[in-house]
Amino acid sequence: MALKSLTKDGSEIDVDLSVSSVNISGQWYAVGILRDVTEQKRMAELLRESEERYRSLYVDSRDAVMVLSPEQGFLAANPATIKLFGCRDEEDFTSYTPAALSPERQPDGVLSTEKAQEMMRLALKNGSHFFEWTHCKTDGTPFPATVLLSRFEHGDTRLLMATARDITENKRAEDALRESENLLARSQQIAQVGSWMLEAGANRLTWSDEVYRIFDFDPQEFSPTYEGFLEAVHPEDRAAVDEAYWGSLREAKDAYEIEHRIVRRRTGEVRHVHEKCVHERDGAGEVLRSVGMVQDITERKHAEEKLRESVEKYRTLIEDSIEGIAITKGNQILFANRALLDICGYDSFEGLAQDSMLDVVAPEDRPRVYERVLRRESGQPEESPFEFRILRKDGAKRDVRTQSADITIGNRRFTQTTFQDIAAWKRAEAARQSLEMTVQHKQKLESLGVLAGGIAHDFNNILNIIRGNVHHLQKTVPETALARRFVDNVERSVARAEALTRQMLAYSGKGHFLLQVLDLSDVVKEIIQLLQSSVSKKVTLQTNLAKDLPPIEADIAQIQQVAMNLILNASEALDEDRGGMVEISTMALHCTDDYLRESRALFNVPEGDYVCLEVRDTGCGMNKETRERLFEPFFTTKFTGRGLGMATVLGIIRGHRGSIFVESAPDKGTTIRALFPVAIQPVPVTADNAPPSPAAPSGRTGTILFVDDERDMLELGALALEQMGYTVLTAADGLEALEVFRSRHEDINCVLLDLSMPRLDGVQTLAELRGIKPGIHVILASGDAEQELKARLVGQKVDAFIEKPYNFKAVSALLQEFL
Known part of the structure; x- marks a missing residue:
């Protein structure tokens, strides 16, 4: 048990008490042992403190x-x-x-x-x-x-x-010290210091050995005197040296010093020396002796001359520098080189503000620059490099980047600042950031396009089945039946849904185009006539349609869609009460790569000749956010809009390998240019791209292999083909189609082949079919654009393309042509 106890003298000690029992002659007694543990506890405390100090030293070392x-x-x-x-x-x-x-x-x-x-x-x-x-x-x-x-x-x-x-x-310090010691040793070999003493009463002059060496006298041949010393002084400096000595005595000065030249006796060499003299006086103030030193400073003089030359060279380098350089003290400009004067727009340093450096700083940046000056003067850390705008003499502002460093001239500290004109760099950086934002925006729209195309494709498959069922219902439900009205309503809804998917496919660049040679001015003129009744009477449509434009290869319906969307958007951007003007122009342009890089399209198009549709309005214009999101699907600023109009325009232009440009600002109106490449080899309308002929009557014969991965569509399509009078074989994918075709290829007259299928797609299946029976008729079905499909099927023969969802009247016409 640990206890505190008092000693005889009243001091407190630590004790440890242990108690035990003992039996003596049958009687139990308690035996207590009291042990002084004061020293033990003190040692334990010291050990603990030592451990703490050790740990602190270890961690904080x-x-x-x-x-x-x-x-x-x-x-x-x-x-x-x-x-x-x-x-x-x-x-x-x-x-x-x-x-x-x-x-x-x-x-x-x-x-x-x-x-x-x-x-x-x-x-x-x-x-x-x-x-x-x-x-x-x-x-x-x-x-x-x-x-x-x-x-x-x-x-x-x-x-x-x-x-x-x-x-x-x-x-580093050792290396510097070693270098300094070597330099000092070399300097001591060159610059020697001698001492002399002149006793006033005896007029006795004493020289040390170093003085003899400096003056080049032989101690055995020359006994120094004041007069002999003066004779060794350069004639031009002799009077000044003599006056320095006697003048100090005459004026009761305690010391003097002077630099002068000497002429060495034996060689006639002229050397420079520095002399310093102290007069020792008695109690009455009379001079007892003059004690002095003489140091050969010839090398120092030579070094000073070289330094002056170096300073001149340094000044030349500063003056010739392509960067602006200023030397300042506080807020005062003491020196500015030619490059800085040019940056600031001044002809001479006298014209530059010398009282305050802030005079050449743009007003909005002066607080920052002034704070930086104060921090530097007080020795606080500062931002480096530092950017701000200067105010030129002509009032223009220019971006500069500066870097400052302390320099010492004499014993005074100054600031040397370099100025780099970064206006061009700023423009290049802004262009880089703009390009980066453009690329990001294009990537975003491209991703949305892929998404829209995927949704439209899957939606088309569903519409295929609905349309197929409607087709069969129309054949089974009489026109006079009450239910026929509901079937027709479903058909109209399917048609609207198909129009929506076509817009989404157009945005993704995979719309179905019927290419023909067009004159853009003629197409736009027809659309304007159709829109006259739809546009507010307060809107003035002004046209400037060029004649004899180069032809373009395009889908007339799609080009009409582009023109209609642009014109309607422009008219709706005008004030409802005041109205305004929409100017519609067509023109031929030669576009360079530099110009086309500014396009809002999602792809690059080559430099060359284009036909342009320009729609300019005097409406409310668009802010940056709206411009950035203009072509996003389902983005709209209209209360009743679906947000697919401009997305569709972009997709149609992409599908035609064209480009689009947008210029707009709030309250400044909007100008949109849609570019279409000039037709190089115009493609006439042929059977491959002509509208389907009216359906031929039933009663035809032949065997059709119908391939589609949608089971419901497969069943409905087979039923429709059988109703046309054909024998129908079906397959749910490419591999199954090949199995059927290998066993029945002699009987099969035509294959209706879906493009997008699992396991083996339409392109691969087509190649295998041609390998088995080269002359087999193949109709390829897809929701993608025909020209895109032809690009994927280079080298392979396809008899016809059919757009999904299936229009079985068009299918019937194609089969009638082949069979």
Whole structure:
């Protein structure tokens, strides 16, 4: 039991009391043992404090402290180690081997692995070992360090504690000191300092040996006197030297110093010296003696001359620099080179504001620049490089990037600032960011196009089945029946749904186009006549349709759709009360790559000749957000709009390999240009792309292989073909179609083949069918554009294309033609 107890003198001590029982002659007694543990507790407290100090020293030490095992490598490290070697944490550090944190060889050429083993052996043997070592950071950067390896025991294991200190700066300082010492030694060999003393009463002059050397006198041949000294002084400086000495005595000065020239006696060489003299006086103030020193400063004079030449060269370099350079003190411009004057628009430095540097800073940037000046003057860190706008003499503003550094001239500190004109760089950076945003926008619209195309394709498959059922219902339900009206309603709804999917397919660039040679002006003129009644009477439609335009290859219905959407959008953008003007123009343009790169289309088109439809309005215009989202499907600013109009325009233009441009700003109106490539080899309307002929009467014969992956469509299509009088074989995919065709190819007269199927698609199936029976008639069915399909089927013969959802009247006409 631990207790506190008082001693005889009243002081408090720590005691430990233990009590036990003992039986003596049948009687039980309690035996207490009281032990003074004051010293023990004091030692325990000291040990605890020592451990705390050790832990604090380990964790907070600026030196890197590591624990390592000669066998296992690094075991632990303090925070300074993690920082020194560039590791993420202690676990990251201990994952490295000592060899991985050292170069292959140490500066003495010995392999690091061998030398490390030797250092650890000495530390284990002697208890500790201190040495220099070259380490490597985790990124491979080498650095010198001092290392103290200390042995310690941890249980039965002998470990080493390594204390490492980065001595990079010490090494640099040592190198600098060594260089300075070498320079001083060389300087001492050249510039010697001599001393002399002139006793006033005896008029006796004493020279040290160095003075004899400086003046080139032989001590055995010359006894120095004041007069003899004056004779050695350069004739042009003699009077000044004599006056300096006697003048100081006459004016009761305690000292003087002077620089002058001497003429060496034997060689006649002219040297420069610096002299300093102190007069020693007695109690009455009378001069007892003059003590002085003379130093040969010829080399210094030569160096000063070279320095002056260097300064002139430096000034020339500054003046000829392509970057603006200014030397300032606080907010005052003391010097500006030619390039800076040009940046600021001044002809001469006198014209530049010399009182305040802020005078040449754009007003909106002056607070930032002034704050930067104050921070530099007070020695605080500052942003570097620093960008702001200057105000030129002509009032224009220009972007500059500056970098400042302190320089010392004489004993005064100044700021040297370089100015880089970054106006061109800013424009290039803005163009880069604009291009980047354009690419991102195009990628976004492209993704939406893929999504829209996929949805439309799947929706078409559903509409196929609905239309097929409607087709059979119309054949079975009499026209006079009450239910026939509901069947016809479903057919009209299917037609509207098909129109919607065609718009979505058009946006994705996969719409079905019927190409023919067109004159764009003629198509636009017809649309304008149709729209006259739909447009508000307050809207003026002004036309400027070019004559004799080059022809384009296009789907007339799709081009009409583009013209109608653009004109209606323009008219709806006008004020309902005041109205406005919509100008519609057509023209021929030659477009360069640079111009076409500004397009809002999702693809690149080649430089060349295009026919342009331009629609310009004086309406409300669009802000940036609206312009960016203009072609997104289902985006609309209209209360009743579906948001597919401009998306459809974009898709149609993409399908025709054209381009589109938009210029608009709030309250500035909008101009949209739609470009279509000039037809190089016009394609006449043929049987491949002509509208379907009216359905022929039934009663025909022949065997049709109908292939579609939709089971419901397969059943409905087979029924429709059988009603036309054909024998029908069916297959749910390409592999099944090949199995049927191999066994019945002699009987099969035509294959109606779906393009998109699992396992084996229509393109692959077509090639296999041709391999079995080259002359077989094949009709390819797809919701994609015909020209896109032809591009995918280069080298393969297709007798006809049919658009999905199936129009069985069109199918009947094609089969009548082939069979």
